[in-house]
Amino acid sequence: MNPIAGRSRAFRIAGYLAMLLVLATIALPLYWVLVTSFKTPDMVYIQPPAWWPDPVTADPYSRVVEQVPFLRYFTNSLIITGALVTAKLVLGILSAYAFVYLRFPGRGLVFMLVLAALMVPNQITVISNYALISQLGWINTFQGIIFPLAGVAFGTFLMRNHFLTLPFEIIEAARMDGCGHMKLLLRVLLPMSWPTVVAFALITIVNEWNEYLWPFLVASDETVAPLQVGLARLISTDAYIDWPMVMAATILTITPILIVFLLLQRHMIKGLTSGAVKG
Amino acid sequence: MQTPTSPVAENPAADTRPERRARPRRARLGGPLGEKLLFLALVLPNLALLGVFVYRPLIDNIRLSFFDWNISSPTSTFIGWSNYIEWWNRADSWAVVQNTVIFTVAAVVGSMVLGLALALLLDQHLVGRGIVRSAVFAPFVIAGAAIGVAFQFIFDPRFGMISALLTMVGLPVPNFYQDPDWALFMVTVTYIWKNLGYSFVIYLAALQAKPAELYEAAEMDGAGRWATFRSVTLPLLRPTTFFLSITVMLNSLQVFDIIYVMTRGGPQGNGTTTMVFQVYQETFQNFRAGYGATVATIMFLVLLVITAVQVRVMDRRTT
Numbered sequence: 001m002n003p004i005a006g007r008s009r010a011f012r013i014a015g016y017l018a019m020l021l022v023l024a025t026i027a028l029p030l031y032w033v034l035v036t037s038f039k040t041p042d043m044v045y046i047q048p049p050a051w052w053p054d055p056v057t058a059d060p061y062s063r064v065v066e067q068v069p070f071l072r073y074f075t076n077s078l079i080i081t082g083a084l085v086t087a088k089l090v091l092g093i094l095s096a097y098a099f100v101y102l103r104f105p106g107r108g109l110v111f112m113l114v115l116a117a118l119m120v121p122n123q124i125t126v127i128s129n130y131a132l133i134s135q136l137g138w139i140n141t142f143q144g145i146i147f148p149l150a151g152v153a154f155g156t157f158l159m160r161n162h163f164l165t166l167p168f169e170i171i172e173a174a175r176m177d178g179c180g181h182m183k184l185l186l187r188v189l190l191p192m193s194w195p196t197v198v199a200f201a202l203i204t205i206v207n208e209w210n211e212y213l214w215p216f217l218v219a220s221d222e223t224v225a226p227l228q229v230g231l232a233r234l235i236s237t238d239a240y241i242d243w244p245m246v247m248a249a250t251i252l253t254i255t256p257i258l259i260v261f262l263l264l265q266r267h268m269i270k271g272l273t274s275g276a277v278k279g
Numbered sequence: 280m281q282t283p284t285s286p287v288a289e290n291p292a293a294d295t296r297p298e299r300r301a302r303p304r305r306a307r308l309g310g311p312l313g314e315k316l317l318f319l320a321l322v323l324p325n326l327a328l329l330g331v332f333v334y335r336p337l338i339d340n341i342r343l344s345f346f347d348w349n350i351s352s353p354t355s356t357f358i359g360w361s362n363y364i365e366w367w368n369r370a371d372s373w374a375v376v377q378n379t380v381i382f383t384v385a386a387v388v389g390s391m392v393l394g395l396a397l398a399l400l401l402d403q404h405l406v407g408r409g410i411v412r413s414a415v416f417a418p419f420v421i422a423g424a425a426i427g428v429a430f431q432f433i434f435d436p437r438f439g440m441i442s443a444l445l446t447m448v449g450l451p452v453p454n455f456y457q458d459p460d461w462a463l464f465m466v467t468v469t470y471i472w473k474n475l476g477y478s479f480v481i482y483l484a485a486l487q488a489k490p491a492e493l494y495e496a497a498e499m500d501g502a503g504r505w506a507t508f509r510s511v512t513l514p515l516l517r518p519t520t521f522f523l524s525i526t527v528m529l530n531s532l533q534v535f536d537i538i539y540v541m542t543r544g545g546p547q548g549n550g551t552t553t554m555v556f557q558v559y560q561e562t563f564q565n566f567r568a569g570y571g572a573t574v575a576t577i578m579f580l581v582l583l584v585i586t587a588v589q590v591r592v593m594d595r596r597t598t
Binding site for chain 1: 413446447562
């Protein structure tokens with residue numbers, strides 16, 4: 001008994017050490033960003049670099065608001081993310097309903113067509129889409145950013161898989177009570193589906209909030225540029241970079257999504273894994 | 280997926296129920312034609328968006344690769360295979376392919392191996408594992424652009440955190456900004472730091488879904504930890520590994536934000552330029568959209584071949 005217990009104890013200690021190492025690897029970079037955002041510009045350029053700001057100053061945060069149209073970028077991100085999440089939820093749920101509850105010749109084939117869109121990488125679509133958006137005169141507009149991103153493949157897949165797990169007797173009973181399609185969806189199916197809908201919404205919020213390449217190409221100034229594009233612009237010059245201000249802007253950019261994540265991570269992880277952990 | 284076939288198909292008698300006949304209007308709307316029309320009404324908007332903004336550009340991109348075209352000009356010239364021949368003969372093409380292969384292989388292998396190791400670790404009954412699980416997953420929800428901005432400063436060869444840590448243990452600090460190899464290392468590490476959490480949660484979910492009986496049997500047979508891992512856990516995880524190898528590869532091949540923000544594809548010309556970044560540079564900086572489309576097409580074809588091979592290899596192993 002003793003050698004086994006000893007081995008298993010050594011295993012546990014190694015486990016806790018590994019956990020500490022992992023925690024440090026994730027937390028240290030974030031700590032570094034946070035600490036830098038409270039430094040004076042001079043503090044950044046000392047060697048060896050300081051792990052604690054002295055003096056502590058919140059000036060970098062006021063410089064973000066004064067020198068960068070930060071609120072404008074933030075509002076743009078809210079508009080773009082809000083529109084895309086709404087569009088994708090509606091389109092995804094309606095498509096999934098049709099794929100599960102309505103008969104149509106070649107339905108499986110149509111579903112594969114939606115799903116295969118996941119396999120098309122963005123670099124092969126951006127050139128032609130950019131040309132199309134230019135022709136429409138939609139460069140530097142919200143619709144130019146939103147429309148090309150609004151089709152939904154993953155969410156359709158997620159909702160369809162979920163609908164397939166619901167007991168069909170309930171749907172049949174509702175239909176026999178004279179329940180029409182819209183009523184069936186809104187009153188019967190959705191109330192049974194909130195966890196999946198929340199997972200779908202969260203994954204979409206995170207993806208669209210963090211989207212970079214397409215808004216970067218379409219937005220030419222701060223009237224429509226989202227937060228990520230605005231943030232990256234802060235270090236786009238070869239000239240002097242105000243690192244505390246840039247790090248303050250980074251903190252302001254990542255905090256909202258981290259709060260959303262910490263509150264609702266369970267739902268998001270459930271959505272990500274539900275399509276993956278199947279035989 | 281317990282029910283692979285549609286539940287509707289299991290009820291062929293639905294239309295002949297007396298309740299239906301009692302309501303002729305509803306029966307008509309719910310009849311075959313009405314159902315088809317409704318199907319189209321619900322699916323078409325989504326299908327149209329995917330058609331216009333995913334499948335149309337996919338085809339159009341292949342067409343564009345045979346043209347000489349400045350993206351801001353309305354006219355383009357058909358030049359046949361010239362772009363492909365130019366790509367094949369240009370030295371920078373191969374440097375970019377090499378960067379793409381190194382970055383992708385390192386990103387896929389790195390995030391999957393580390394993700395699996397962390398999943399195995401945090402599947403154990405350790406106090407505080409919940410916090411560490413959240414921490415590992417958290418970077419995945421942060422924008423690549425924001426992480427790129429943050430890590431550019433973290434890797435600053437003189438004033439960054441990595442420099443502070445290396446100096447502390449007495450190691451020399453590489454010039455992450457100027458040395459192409461170290462720059463590629465920098466963007467790869469940054470990418471893995473951000474995306475590790477994805478492989479981790481997928482592996483963890485697979486581990487939690489594994490049947491306990493198999494492990495009890497292995498224990499009764501006196502199998503050690505390593506033997507159990509090799510002969511029980513790894514085979515059980517094979518479908519998950521297959522799924523991840525494809526999704527992680529697809530995602531890492533599309534990385535633009537981290538590379539654009541941190542290095543602009545440099546240093547020394549194309550030190551960290553991957554094929555996606557080259558598509559952007561040729562199309563939107565050198566205004567050679569036809570050549571950009573050529574690079575994109577080549578990459579897409581390679582991707583198709585790799586995915587097909589992966590599917591075949593996995594098929595053979597699992598059956």
